[in-house]
Amino acid sequence: MNTFELKTKVIFGREALQYLQNLVQKKIFIVTDPYMVKSGMIDSITKYLAEGSFQIFSDIVPDPPMELVVKGVGEVIAYQPDAMVAVGGGSAIDSAKAIMHFSREIGELEKMQFIAVPTTSGTGSEVTSFAVITDKQKGVKYPLVSDVLIPDVALLEPELVKTVPPAIVADTGMDVLTHALEAYVSTKATDFSDALAEKAVALVFQYLLRSYESSEDMEAKEKMHNASCLAGISFNLASLGLNHAIAHNIGGKLHVPHGRTNAILLPHVIEFNSNITGFTPKDYSEAAIKYAKIAKLIGVTGSTVRLSVKNLINEITKLMQRMKMPTKLTECKISTEDILKEKKSIAEGALKDACILTNPRVAGISDVSEIIHKIS
Template sequence: METFEITTKIKFGKGALEYLESLKGKRVFIVTDPFMVKSGMINKITERLQDGNYEVFSEVVPDPPMELVTKGVEAVLGFKPNTMIALGGGSSIDAAKAIMDFSKKIGNLNDMRFIAIPTTSGTGSEVTSFAVITDQQKGVKYPLVSDSLLPDVAILEPELVKSVPAAIVADTGMDVLTHAVEAYVSTKATDFSDALAEKAVELVFEYLRRSYESAEDMEAKEKMHNASCLAGIAFNLASLGINHAIAHNIGGKLHIPHGRTNALLLPYVIEFNAHIDGFNPKEYTVAAKKYANLAKLIGIQGVNTRALVKNFVAEIIKLQKLMKMPMSLKECNVTTESIQEFKQDIAKGALEDACILTNPRVATTGDVLEIIHQITS
């Protein structure tokens, strides 16, 4: 028996931030990053907290380390809020999840509500039971997985993503696609997660380029924000795969933005998982058939499953190039020396990553090293 359940209440569309007006009289702790304060984005939140009974913790950095979480927990225990708001991209929401979870356990704050407000359309963290925290000394990213990390409410306000720079739109948009595609071929995929993943893929191919090309295209911004959330629910149900397993470890060692790393890997991971060597295989893998189905879903033609998979990969690469994304580690300014130094550690970490457990094809160290080689130059 399996269960389909969405714990998080989702407020979406223009004006979604009006929900915050219901927090009047609450003690609110806001977790965010310095840019949200400097840019004035934080005011869109605080102006709706009419009685001003809030505290802002704005020290979140990319790849949040445990030391930051500890500092945030100390601040929460001092303020004793009954509501926590996470405002920002994946790093802010992930940091807030860890701060919230530890604060509840340590400070007897079990009734504290958790609201996530994403300002990028990528991680889907506002609806997942995942968070990623970094051990800076070891250069390792640790995924935290627990239903206790799920926000009570997610607010998808398209106005908050209007000013995101085009390069970040590209990175985060490809993160959405990777989440949806990996969830779709996961060994834990179900009809329910598939429906969400399929819709996310359709939205990405229809709206990501538009969102990249125009900050004023609010339809595209809203649709990509929705796609991110849909893909997040899909992978929260079905988990991910080798793409994220490798990306977590590349990010920890080589410090490339997560969405960009996922984009580099995705074409080669699809080829690996589809396992379509040779022109006339006797039987295609389940993953190959599902990739082919995604291709048909977005209007790609192909004479057989192999052709459809190849054309799906080509369409992904075309989208990356249209958005002027780097196509190799070297184009991300990673030196050959760094790749040689860390590739064994990256491969080892990937094979130990929880995400690899639901990958549709079992991978060896050699397989991971070959994928890393393919994205090197």
Template sequence: MTEFGLKTTVHFGQAPLSYLDTLKAQKIFIVTDPFMVESKMADRITERLSGKEVSIFSNVVPDPPMELVVQGVNEVIAFRPDLLIALGGGSAIDEAKAIMQFSRKIGELPDMDFIAVPTTSGTGSEVTSFAVITDREKGRKYPLVAPELLPDVAILDSDLVKSVPPGVVADTGIDVLTHALEAYVSLKANFFTDAFAEKAVLTVFQYLLRSFESSEDTEARAQMHYASCMAGMAFDQTSLGVNHGIAHNIGGRFKVPHGRANGILLPHIVEYNADLKDYQQKEYSLAARKYARLAELLGIGGVNVRTGVRNLISHIRKLEKALKMPQGFHDCKIAQAEYQKEEETIAQGALADGCTATNPRQVTRADVIKILRQAW
């Protein structure tokens, strides 16, 4: 039996932040980053919480480390809120998830409702039961996976992403594409998750470049915000694949932004998962056939599965070049000797990563090493 369900209620469209006017909670703990406070973006939330007791924890940084989670846990236990709001990008939402989970376990707190308000269009964390926390000493990222990490409510306000700079739009947008593609070919993919993944892929190719080129293109910014959420809905049910398994380990060691690492790896992973042989090949893997199906939906299909997959890979590369993204890790200020030195450790970490377990093609150490060298 296969199960599909959605816990999170999503508010979007016109004035979605007005939902906050209906809150009954009296003690509210907000997890965000310093920029949200300094830029007054957080005021858009707090101005709707008049008459309530509010505590703001703004100690969020990219790739949130465990020590900051511990700080947040201590503050939550002391404040004892009945509602937690995460405001920011994936790092803020992930840190809020970890703070909430550990606070409940350690502090014997009453149930807290959880609202996520994303301000970037990439992680889909507002609708997933995943969070990623960094161990700085070991240089590794650790996924947390638990049903209780799912927010009760997600608020998608496209006004909050208007000021996102082009570089971040590119990184986060390619992260959306990677989420959708990995969910689409995951071993746990199903009829319903395929629908979300397909729509997310089509939306990315239609709107990401427009969103990158102009912050005034409100339609493109809104559509990418929705695509991020849809991709999150898909991969929350299916998990991901070796693309994320490798990216988690590269990001932890070399401080490459997560979406950027995913983007560099993505064309190589699609080719790897498709497992194309020679031109006489008659039987193709399910992943290859699904990639070819996406190529058809994008209007770039070929005369057979092989050409469809090749066209999809070419389409991904073309988009990434237009977004001015690095084409290899050599463009990320990583010393080649250091990169090569870490190959074995990255490979071991990728194989142990929970995301890799649902990759459509069984991955070996040698496979990861080969992909790392292709992606250099």
């Protein structure tokens, strides 16, 4: 038996931020990063709130550590807000999720509303039960998974992603594609998660390059913001796989941006998961057949499943090349020596990562090591 439900109210499109007017009579705790404050972008949030009715916690950093969460919890409990508003990319929203959860439990703030406002089109964190917190001493990223982490409201305002630099548009957009494709071939995939993943993939191939090429293409910005959310809902239902399991550990050890790491891995993980051993239908895995369906969806189908999967991989690689993305870790200013030094621990960590449990093909240490070798 399966269930399908959405906890999060999603408000999308231009002027979505007007929803914040509902908070004008409440105390608000805002979680964001220093750039949002220094650039003045946070004013797009606070202009809807009454003066003196909010407190801003802007200490968020990439790969948020547990120490940051502890500090945030202390400030929330001291302030006693009616609502928490997370504004930013995955790091800000993930941090806010952890801060919100522990504040509700420790500070007896069970009724505190949680609103997520993404400023990048990538993580889908505004609708998921996932958060990633880093242990900096061990160099490991820990995925937290619990329905209590899901925001109550998500505000998808395309104006907030208008000024995102092209390189970040590429990284986050490829993260969306990875989310959708991993959810699509997950062992927990259903008709419902598949429908959301298919739409997200279609939107990515139609609008990501446009969003990368022009900051003024608001249709592309809005569609990629929607795609990110749809992919988030899909993988929240079906979970992820080997791609993210490896990426979490590469990020923790080598500090390559998450979306970029996912993109570098994606062609190789698709090839591994497809596991095509011959040329007849009996040689095609279920994952390969589903990848072939995606190839057909985006218009690059082949005469066989094998060719369709190959065409899908080629189309992903072509998209990355057009966005000037690296295809190897060494192109991310990571030395071969550092990769070799961390290779074993990355592989071992990937096999312990929760995301690997729903990968369509079981991977061993040698399989992961081989993938790392291919992207080095």
